[in-house]
Amino acid sequence: MQKKALALLSGGLDSTLAVKVMLEQGIAVEALNFTSPFCTCTGKNSGCKSEAVRVAEEFNIPIKVMHKGVEYLEIVGKPKHGYGKGMNPCIDCRIFLLRKAKEYMAESGADFVITGEVLGQRPMSQRRDTLRLIERESGLEGLLLRPLSAKHFNPTIPETEGWVDRERLLAIQGRSRKEQMQLADDLDVKNYPCPAGGCLLTELSFVSKVKDVFDHSDTLNLRDFRLLKLGRHFRIGSRTKAIVGRNEAENNVLETAVQAGEAILRWDEGSSPLTVVMGKLDDTKLENAAKILLRYTRAEPGQECTIKFVIDSREKQMTVKNEFSETRIEEFRV
Template sequence: MQRKAIALLSGGLDSTLAVKVLLDQGIAVEALNFTSPFCTCTGKNAGCKSEAVRVAEEFKIPIKVMHKGADYLEVVRNPKHGHGKGMNPCIDCRIFLLKKAKEYMLESGADFVFTGEVLGQRPMSQRRDTLRIIEKESGLEGLLLRPLSAKHFQPTIPEQEGWVDREKLLSIQGRSRKEQFELAAELDVKNYPCPAGGCLLTEPSFVGKIRDVFDHSDELNMRDFRLLKLGRHFRIGPRTKVVLGRNEGENELLERAVQPGEATLRWVEGMSPLAAVMGETTDHLLEKAGQILLRYTKAEPGCAATLSILRDGSETELKTVNALDEAAVEALRR
């Protein structure tokens, strides 16, 4: 009887190798890929999702892409096991993903779950003690296989039952990727992405933006986190943020992201970025947003200017003065 397993497939080297190792043992593999607004992947055709899909297509295995939703944002805001150096809840994140994987395993009739995790590779979530916590709290005790480091752990149920051959599993550990590169050559795994990259939750320059959204949100909106990768951000009220596009592509994305009751602004008298005013949009806040916008145009400082406001399909004009100096604008930056 052929056994079936669910792979957590990011599309990176480690998870790709883990899939190849089990496919070579005759296991039927189905992949899960999770997308996040905090992934550092960039580019129209790049990124974790497309890499995972590419790997799945190359190996001819089915893949399901799942989006981390508002429940994941709550994990980021208040993780049981704490944050790393930034806002990264690495242990709780792995538990969250593996709980989802277990649900999918049961739904799909698979026998176990496996990952590309390597003992000692990541300082927070891949220590021996935290790996045990993750396995226990995800509800996958005995059914979570880590093929690349399997020989550093007690045999799992798939190994005990002979579903997989433990002797063909690996004993990789540590942060060096040398063994993975050698294994990739041995297994004829090619075109894998650079192992660098990761999560914006670990980047100091990004953490302040994330905290700002958490601190000023009654209800968490995935849209607000996705937009953190775009434009220049300014906090002008407890429930109001201004985001300025840095190019026409960002202007278009911001325009599409505006929700009912929110507004966009442009300078009427010349070339202008688009300013998306998100949250509350009182007249006072719209004028403040317009003054920020004017600092990024060729409008004369101290002079009157006209702004076009589009809100809920209705266009109006606002006259204000380009009155904010650079220091005042920078004080509002997030």
């Protein structure tokens, strides 16, 4: 009877190769892809999800896409095993993903789980001791196979039971991707994206925005974190933030993301970016948001400007002087 593996597939080179190695051994594979508001592995026309879907279609295997929800945000806020160089809870993140995979195994009919992890490739989550910890805390001891580095570990149940031929697995380790690229050539794997994706939680310039949301939110929601990739962010109150779009595309996304009770601001007398004000609103906060907005227009310094704002489909206007200096703007910037 054919055995089935459930694969964590990002669409990157390593996870793609792990799937291919299993398919070459006649193992049925179903892919599991997780989306995150903190993912950076995007090409010009596609992101992680579509890359994973493309790989699944190319290999003719089913794929299920899961969204990391508020439960994941809580882990980011308070990881049991700490952070990397930024706010990246890499160990807790891997445990979270693999626990979700374990839960899905019964539904998918999978016999074991595979990943594209490589021993020593990532300094926090792919050390030998850490990989063992992740396996143990995910509840997948014996059922988690890492085909690219399998020969560096004790045989798993799929190997000892003869479902998988251990001799055809790999012994890759370290940060170089030369062996993976050679394996891709050998297995005729083409059109793969950059070898490694990334996580915005490792980027210190982005981490300040993430911390700001955690520090100034009564409840967590995914939208607030997704919007961190868009526009310029300004904290104008303990529970109020302004986001200024940088181009028309961002303006359009911000406008569609507005929720009840939030404000949309524009300069009435000339072209300008759109500004969204989220959280608790009052006249002073709206005026400050308007002055920040004017800093990104062609309004003359000191010019009196009419700002139109819309809250819950009700349009109003205010007159505001373009008087904020760059120094004053920076006092609000997140």
